[in-house]
Structure formats: structure tokens, C-alpha cells
Amino acid sequence: MARLLVKNIGLLQTAVGFGPAAGAEQRNNLKIRNCAVLIEDGIIDSIIPEGEPLPECPSVDAEGRLVTAGLVDCHTHLVFGGWRQNEIPLKLAGAGYLDILRAGGGILSTVRATRAATEDELFTRSMGFLDEMLSLGVTTCEIKSGYGLDLENELKQLRVIGRLDREHKMTVVPTFMAAHAIPPEFSGNGDGYIDHICSKILPEVAEKKLARFCDIFCEDEVFDVPQSRKMLLAAKEKGFGLKIHADEIEEIGGAVLAGELGAVSAEHLIATGEKGMHSMAAGGTIAALLPSTSFYLGKTFAPARRMIELGIPVAIASDFNPGSCPSLNLQLCMTIACSRYRMTPEEVLTAVTLNAAQAIGETKSGVVAPGMNGDLVIWNAPDVETLCYRFGSNMAATVIKKGEIC
Numbered sequence: 001m002a003r004l005l006v007k008n009i010g011l012l013q014t015a016v017g018f019g020p021a022a023g024a025e026q027r028n029n030l031k032i033r034n035c036a037v038l039i040e041d042g043i044i045d046s047i048i049p050e051g052e053p054l055p056e057c058p059s060v061d062a063e064g065r066l067v068t069a070g071l072v073d074c075h076t077h078l079v080f081g082g083w084r085q086n087e088i089p090l091k092l093a094g095a096g097y098l099d100i101l102r103a104g105g106g107i108l109s110t111v112r113a114t115r116a117a118t119e120d121e122l123f124t125r126s127m128g129f130l131d132e133m134l135s136l137g138v139t140t141c142e143i144k145s146g147y148g149l150d151l152e153n154e155l156k157q158l159r160v161i162g163r164l165d166r167e168h169k170m171t172v173v174p175t176f177m178a179a180h181a182i183p184p185e186f187s188g189n190g191d192g193y194i195d196h197i198c199s200k201i202l203p204e205v206a207e208k209k210l211a212r213f214c215d216i217f218c219e220d221e222v223f224d225v226p227q228s229r230k231m232l233l234a235a236k237e238k239g240f241g242l243k244i245h246a247d248e249i250e251e252i253g254g255a256v257l258a259g260e261l262g263a264v265s266a267e268h269l270i271a272t273g274e275k276g277m278h279s280m281a282a283g284g285t286i287a288a289l290l291p292s293t294s295f296y297l298g299k300t301f302a303p304a305r306r307m308i309e310l311g312i313p314v315a316i317a318s319d320f321n322p323g324s325c326p327s328l329n330l331q332l333c334m335t336i337a338c339s340r341y342r343m344t345p346e347e348v349l350t351a352v353t354l355n356a357a358q359a360i361g362e363t364k365s366g367v368v369a370p371g372m373n374g375d376l377v378i379w380n381a382p383d384v385e386t387l388c389y390r391f392g393s394n395m396a397a398t399v400i401k402k403g404e405i406c
């Protein structure tokens with residue numbers, strides 16, 4: 001039996017519960033001082049309180065510092081070709097995200113670069129990104145397709161995502177997102193492309209079991225609410241969990257639809273108003289908020305406090321992608337969530353662990369408790385407040401994935 005003892009923990013802090021934490025539960029953290037955690041065969045066996053005997057086995061010394069569950073990044077577009085730094089002058093000249101997309105740039109320029117890349121090229125580059133994320137304390141992440149936008153290239157991206165899960169220490173959850181933009185082949189014909197996804201691409205992805213969730217960019221000039229409803233209902237029929245990029249730029253009804261369909265999560269929600277939030281609360285939809293994207297796009301920030309007040313579970317993710325958020329640093333998101341969403345450090349911890357894990361169906365991750373995955377981070381910090389405060393530095397000292405030191 002493989003065992004690892006994490007000893008001399010100054011403070012163990014974890015979200016609690018086995019479902020999404022909402023309202024006051026979001027700030028309910030368990031804090032245990034001076035303890036140890038024993039991991040057996042990759043699973044947490046026990047939390048050993050101060051004064052109790054410690055087992056004889058391989059160990060790592062936390063040196064009195066903070067230990068939390070490994071972070072979970074529940075929203076990324078990590079597999080892509082190229083970058084988009086060339087958009088900076090356009091943005092400085094006043095072009096918005098949708099202006100650049102309309103001119104054939106934005107997502108469509110990443111589609112061209114991703115189609116041109118080989119499967120091995122995408123894989124090797126993405127392994128490097130995952131290494132960097134792991135070193136920043138992330139032990140589980142989600143990755144969306146959506147830079148292929150045709151059968152061949154969507155399958156290529158999803159195969160890369162599957163291979164990353166098998167070959168990297170990171171747990172990787174795949175989401176199918178062919179409905180990310182209208183490809184040049186269907187220019188001006190969004191309805192035709194949605195039909196094509198439903199009849200040709202979705203059935204193949206389902207049959208090959210290449211994704212667990214299905215997502216759509218429900219946005220002004222991209223896919224409207226009727227198109228989103230149609231595609232998501234087709235995906236539900238095939239057994240996918242549902243996600244919606246809703247109200248990132250304009251409030252066109254994506255959050256209302258998310259609640260109505262009982263989507264697992266709605267993402268972004270920068271422009272969401274009361275109606276959308278009430279619908280999500282009624283539908284049990286998790287809000288996956290992406291603070292680095294608001295920061296990078298120079299937008300306002302999602303109404304996180306109001307969401308918590310209404311009982312919507314809030315998760316926080318990086319949104320790592322080459323356009324609206326070229327940063328994969330989830331620690332940075334924690335700081336921005338604290339300072340701009342006005343979330344407390346306890347609420348933020350729940351948002352990047354338990355609620356993020358729940359948003360991607362990883363119900364054995366995000367909490368430190370017996371029976372949960374042995375994914376832990378020893379931080380160069382005494383408490384979670386310090387993580388939310390020291391932005392710009394990597395505060396992760398040692399990352400442990402399924403009981404192995406990475």
C-alpha cells in the first residue's frame with residue numbers, strides 16, 4: 001500500500017460538504033490547527049489531530065504552513081494553436097472583443113492556427129501548460145474544445161484532451177464546445193451550423209465518449225437563445241452535462257436559459273441581471289465566474305455578492321485562452337475575486353475547490369476529508385488570506401496529486 005503522511009500542518013483549511021456550497025455555506029470552511037493528513041493509495045485516509053500518534057511511513061513536512069485541497073480550474077480553453085498578442089494594438093485603438101471576431105480575428109484566428117497544428121504539436125504544448133498549472137497548485141481542470149469547429153478538428157482537439165488526462169498527473173475533464181463561433185464554412189448561417197453540430201459532430205463525440213459536458217457561447221452576434229436551447233437539448237439527450245457561456249459581453253438571456261435547462265453551470269455572467277440570477281438559483285445552476293477575464297477585457301465584474309445572497313453556488317476559474325484571458329494563474333483569480341467581487345477568503349477557497357469540482361462533476365475532489373482524492377497543496381503562507389493578498393507570486397510550495405509529490 002502506498003502511503004504519504006503530510007505532517008506539521010500549521011493550518012488545514014477546507015470547504016465542507018458533498019454538494020455545491022451556496023449562500024452562507026459558501027464561507028463555511030473547516031479550519032484545523034496543528035494536524036497531519038494521511039493519504040493511502042491516492043485517497044485521504046484520515047486527518048490526524050495534534051497529540052495523536054503518527055504512522056511510520058514516507059512523509060512530507062509542511063513546516064507549520066497552510067495546507068488546502070488542490071485547486072480546481074473548472075473553465076479553460078487550454079488546447080489551442082498560436083497566440084493573439086497581435087490584437088493588442090487593435091484593442092488600444094478601441095476595438096472590442098466582438099469587433100475583432102466580426103473582422104475574422106479573435107476566436108477565428110485561433111481556429112486557423114489550431115486546424116493547422118498537428119495532434120502531437122497541440123499535445124506537447126498543452127502538457128507544458130498543465131505543468132505550469134500544477135506548479136501553481138491546480139490538480140484538476142476542465143478543458144473545452146471549440147477551436148476546431150468542424151468534425152475532424154473538434155475530434156482532434158478532444159483526443160488531445162483525453163490524452164492529456166491519461167498522460168499528465170492533472171485530472172482533466174473534457175467539454176465539447178463546437179458551438180464556440182460560426183466557422184467560415186457556415187458564415188452568416190448560424191442555424192445551419194447548429195444543425196450540423198446536432199446531426200454530425202455531437203453524435204460522434206457522444207459515441208466515442210470524448211466529452212462529459214457540452215457548452216455553447218450564447219452571445220450577441222454568436223449564438224442566440226433559441227439556437228442555444230436547441231443544441232443543449234440535443235446534448236442533454238445524448239447524456240452530456242450542460243454548460244453555457246452566458247452574458248459575457250451582452251445580456252441576451254443565457255443565464256435565464258441555464259436555469260431553465262437545469263444546466264450544471266453558467267460561465268462568465270459579467271452582464272447578468274436579476275432575472276438571470278433568479279433563474280439560476282431556481283435551476284440549481286453553479287455560477288462559474290472568471291475574474292481575470294473581466295480584468296483583461298477591462299470589463300465590469302460579475303455580481304458575485306448578489307449571487308451568493310440569492311443562494312447561487314459560486315465557482316471561480318481562470319478561463320485560460322489566447323484571446324480574453326491569456327493567464328492560467330488561478331491564484332491571481334483568487335486575489336481579483338477578493339478585491340473586485342468582494343468575496344471573503346473563505347468564500348474564495350470554496351469557489352476554487354469544492355464548487356469548482358462540483359461544476360465539472362469531480363465529486364471526490366475539492367475537499368479535504370477521508371475518502372476524498374489525496375490532492376493537497378502546501379502553501380508558502382500561513383493562511384488563505386495571504387494567498388488572496390500576495391498576488392503575482394506563486395505561493396504554492398509543494399503540490400501533491402493522488403498521494404504523490406509532484
Ligand code: IZC
Nearest residue numbers: 107110217321322323324
Ligand atoms: O478564444 O476568445 N469568450 N470564448 C468566449 C473565448 C472568450 C475564448 C477566445
Ligand code: ZN
Nearest residue numbers: 075077245319
Ligand atoms: Zn470560456
